[in-house]
Amino acid sequence: MDQNSLISVIILGIIEGITEFLPVSSTGHMILAGELLGFKGPAETTFKIVVQLGAIMAILVVYAQRFWNVGMGVLKAQPDDIAFARNIILAVLPAMVIGVFAYDAIKAMLESPEIVAISLVVGGVAILLIERFAPKARIMSIETLSWRNALLIGLFQCIAMIPGVSRSGATIMGSLLLGVERKTAAEFTFFLAAPTMVAATAYDLYQSWDLLNFEDFLGIAIGFTMAFLTALLVVKTLVTIVGKYGFAPFAWYRIALGSAALAFLYFA
Numbered sequence: 001m002d003q004n005s006l007i008s009v010i011i012l013g014i015i016e017g018i019t020e021f022l023p024v025s026s027t028g029h030m031i032l033a034g035e036l037l038g039f040k041g042p043a044e045t046t047f048k049i050v051v052q053l054g055a056i057m058a059i060l061v062v063y064a065q066r067f068w069n070v071g072m073g074v075l076k077a078q079p080d081d082i083a084f085a086r087n088i089i090l091a092v093l094p095a096m097v098i099g100v101f102a103y104d105a106i107k108a109m110l111e112s113p114e115i116v117a118i119s120l121v122v123g124g125v126a127i128l129l130i131e132r133f134a135p136k137a138r139i140m141s142i143e144t145l146s147w148r149n150a151l152l153i154g155l156f157q158c159i160a161m162i163p164g165v166s167r168s169g170a171t172i173m174g175s176l177l178l179g180v181e182r183k184t185a186a187e188f189t190f191f192l193a194a195p196t197m198v199a200a201t202a203y204d205l206y207q208s209w210d211l212l213n214f215e216d217f218l219g220i221a222i223g224f225t226m227a228f229l230t231a232l233l234v235v236k237t238l239v240t241i242v243g244k245y246g247f248a249p250f251a252w253y254r255i256a257l258g259s260a261a262l263a264f265l266y267f268a
Contacts, residue, residue: 005215005219009222010226012033012048012051015029016029016055017055017232020052020056020168020193020234022166022238023123023166023168024253024257025119028116028164043216043220045111049200050201052197054224058228059190059231062235063190087150088150088191091151091171091188091192092199093154094154095157095161098161102161106161113261114262114265117164119162119258120254120258120261121254121259124251124254124258127169127254131246135177135179137180152178153174157170157192158170168189171185171188175188182246190235
């Protein structure tokens, strides 16, 4: 791996770790940054999918006790823990099914910075509208979500298969529309990320394994590690920011970045 490639995977890993849990689209940021860095190659799209799992692993560390308690509660047939696990499973199912059937289309969109830029702007406007007109919060915990709402939130997550939309953004905004309280919505998208991205990573590696060489795996490993370490610093901070300021600052950031990217792509 040459020096430029090493610097690129480190930068992209850090970008992923910072943006994965923010409603600004980590994949979109990596696509735009990859365009600026000249990060191209057979493993490019696989890198952008797999490296996300590095950030997701931070969730397993930060919330390890919560996952453990839920697991033990399920074994003991505790109603709240069973409801928590049920809602996570139901919310993951739509992405797993649609992801398999739309795999080729999703991979193709990962190569389009134009789609990312447009999605950033449209998503930013959507966040501002939802923040303003969402119904009053009435669901204060993941355990009290109905199975229908969990499934609906999972369908909202599928919109993020369009790069630039943001998985966390789509999930959180869908939750707000269903009356979920902000902090609960943010935490639900954290917990939902783990099984979703494990499945996406496993499926992409299965599909792309024969196209990857040692250097590709090395780059993925470095980006994965950087994303994990960076995300550890971001996860708890996001919950605090959201509770204090809401999602509007992220919406304006998306609109500004998307507009700048469109201008750059048009004039470049």
